[in-house]
Amino acid sequence: MARTITMLQAINEALDQEMARDSSVIVMGEDVVGGSGAEGEMDAWGGPLGVTKGLYAKYGDRLLDTPITESAFIGAAVGAAASGLRPVAELMFSDFVGVCFDQIYNQAAKFRYMFGGRAETPVVVRTMYGAGLRAAAQHSQSPYSIFTHVPGLKCVMPVTPYDAKGLLIQAIRDNDPVIFFEHKGLYETEGEVPEQSYSIPFGEANVVREGNDVSIISLGLMVHRSLEAAETLAGEGIQCEVVDLRTTSPLDEDTVLESAENTGRVVVVDEAPPRCSIATDISALVAQHAFDALEAPITLVTAPHTPVPFAGVLEDQYMPDAARIAAAVRRVAGYAQ
Amino acid sequence: MALTKDDLLKAYRLMRTIREFEERVHVEFAAGEIEGFVHLYAGEEACAVGVMLHLTKADRIASTHRGHGHCIAKGVDVPAMMAEIYGRATGSCRGKGGSMHIADLDAGMMGANGIVGGGPPLICGAALAAKVQGTRDVGVAFIGDGASNQGTTFESMNLATVWNLPAIFVAENNGYAEATAADYAIGAGSLADRAEGFGMPAATVDGHDFFAVHEAAGEAIRRARSGDGPSFIECQVNRYYGHYEGDAQTYRPPGEAEAARANHDCLDKFAGRVTASAGIEREELDDIDRAVAALIDGAVSSAKADPAPAAAEYLTDVYVDY
Numbered sequence: 316m317a318r319t320i321t322m323l324q325a326i327n328e329a330l331d332q333e334m335a336r337d338s339s340v341i342v343m344g345e346d347v348v349g350g351s352g353a354e355g356e357m358d359a360w361g362g363p364l365g366v367t368k369g370l371y372a373k374y375g376d377r378l379l380d381t382p383i384t385e386s387a388f389i390g391a392a393v394g395a396a397a398s399g400l401r402p403v404a405e406l407m408f409s410d411f412v413g414v415c416f417d418q419i420y421n422q423a424a425k426f427r428y429m430f431g432g433r434a435e436t437p438v439v440v441r442t443m444y445g446a447g448l449r450a451a452a453q454h455s456q457s458p459y460s461i462f463t464h465v466p467g468l469k470c471v472m473p474v475t476p477y478d479a480k481g482l483l484i485q486a487i488r489d490n491d492p493v494i495f496f497e498h499k500g501l502y503e504t505e506g507e508v509p510e511q512s513y514s515i516p517f518g519e520a521n522v523v524r525e526g527n528d529v530s531i532i533s534l535g536l537m538v539h540r541s542l543e544a545a546e547t548l549a550g551e552g553i554q555c556e557v558v559d560l561r562t563t564s565p566l567d568e569d570t571v572l573e574s575a576e577n578t579g580r581v582v583v584v585d586e587a588p589p590r591c592s593i594a595t596d597i598s599a600l601v602a603q604h605a606f607d608a609l610e611a612p613i614t615l616v617t618a619p620h621t622p623v624p625f626a627g628v629l630e631d632q633y634m635p636d637a638a639r640i641a642a643a644v645r646r647v648a649g650y651a652q
Numbered sequence: 653m654a655l656t657k658d659d660l661l662k663a664y665r666l667m668r669t670i671r672e673f674e675e676r677v678h679v680e681f682a683a684g685e686i687e688g689f690v691h692l693y694a695g696e697e698a699c700a701v702g703v704m705l706h707l708t709k710a711d712r713i714a715s716t717h718r719g720h721g722h723c724i725a726k727g728v729d730v731p732a733m734m735a736e737i738y739g740r741a742t743g744s745c746r747g748k749g750g751s752m753h754i755a756d757l758d759a760g761m762m763g764a765n766g767i768v769g770g771g772p773p774l775i776c777g778a779a780l781a782a783k784v785q786g787t788r789d790v791g792v793a794f795i796g797d798g799a800s801n802q803g804t805t806f807e808s809m810n811l812a813t814v815w816n817l818p819a820i821f822v823a824e825n826n827g828y829a830e831a832t833a834a835d836y837a838i839g840a841g842s843l844a845d846r847a848e849g850f851g852m853p854a855a856t857v858d859g860h861d862f863f864a865v866h867e868a869a870g871e872a873i874r875r876a877r878s879g880d881g882p883s884f885i886e887c888q889v890n891r892y893y894g895h896y897e898g899d900a901q902t903y904r905p906p907g908e909a910e911a912a913r914a915n916h917d918c919l920d921k922f923a924g925r926v927t928a929s930a931g932i933e934r935e936e937l938d939d940i941d942r943a944v945a946a947l948i949d950g951a952v953s954s955a956k957a958d959p960a961p962a963a964a965e966y967l968t969d970v971y972v973d974y
Binding site: 341376377379381382384386387388389390391392393394395396397398399400402417418421422426427428429430431432433434435466467469489490491518565 | 712714743744745746747748749753755756757758762763765766767770772773774775776777778780781782784785791803804807808810811814815968969970971972973974
């Protein structure tokens, strides 16, 4: 039965159900229990934002607080995955990948290939990303394109509580390394989520709004802002098709291209800076394979090529918003060759 | 663990296999038969074998650039290793890994590693898996003096102590990280002192002496299997060849490797001791030498004759499912 819960609760429920189902699933990270070695509550934090709250009481030592030592514990999760467990490691902020990227990029991602197909590394790295919380340049980035670039990794970014639960369960059951991106601005988003366990396959984009005038290809928090823009534009007579990529690796190229061919006008909306990004990747895909269908230049709405600023007046400009998306769509919709 | 005659003969056979393998790869590389980057373990055999004699197939190790010796001692198939170095479809990694990435998870070998310090975090994971699953298996991270300065090594030693993991860190200090001397690069005087700072017992042993390595490893592995946590062992040793094949080694004093061969060779030491006091005849060792030479000859011949991977294989094995 479905009820309305938050994305945070959906992620907690996915972890809970998978830990109950499979004793090889363990969870590790900084403060995922919270309070280990301290004298307060048993799981004082349950994750920095409470995502893993309550799991320690059920699963005990299968939840492991780590020291602040990302190289060692991300690597330990990778090593444990290659040794028979299904670890879910929490890299608290995706910005912190700078200190542990080797274990993801040179170890986990490459084992299967380097070892001639004779390895499986079913590790999940859950990690928070995204701007909007005034968390500044080292706690606000959206670095999914860096991971998407790496052969051997899968990259997932849920937009709704329903998708968060189903995609995380798929990630845990998946036999390849998965980077699971959770936008910190979406944890309190509510939506209907079935109580029972279910999984959503990777590589299947979601057409979250249908329309024939302009395609908006987006991901993560930007899908919500794209829908907001689409609603406004509908009042102006412009019907947008909004595509939520859901996973950037594997990428559902077919759905993107079908939408581009349907509308002939494409706007890509991405919270990350524009160079070598998901936005440019989608743009290249459409230009290569749907060129004949295009009736306007592909247009990108992205963050600028800068770090994420702190002050509200700066950060609010940094992130694409519905008004900017709508303005881009109007330009594209009105473009005549 | 008291060493039986069979143990001693096995130790000798493994050390001789590693030596013969590396000497032959050296020759074949110089002849242009082998491509890529190759780092030879000759001179360090007692370190791998002294540790590995205590391990079962279920125990796990992570290795280094200089990984052939660890692979052989852990039980990776020798002809498959040679085929891998030749880039053959019959290789341990079907020609996709090469010398720096030979692995065999079924044999408990988690890979040579092209990243200095890549292995210790992985071994924390293997040791954690053993602990969570309630086996008495252990994980052993081999590192060199180079990786002894990597943050991954420090972080892993700390994590192993915090989680009380059945992990052993074995540092093979051959005096040089690539071309830079350990005396220059290791800020603290002693690797063992550093390890003790992370809360684990540490020993420093002569890495040319199989018996010294074997004894120290035995204590460390006993501790790990008993749930008493991690340990550290520094093996002080010499490498007979350069950092990589083709290295002119101009950073070493002339004659250093030759002097080590003449005065500290692990096989000579071992043979001298077991023929003097363990009831083993020189002829028994000679028989092993002949058998090993035949094994390596066969491995090279078959590697040369084996097929390259099918060209289409460059696209496979990236994912289990994509």
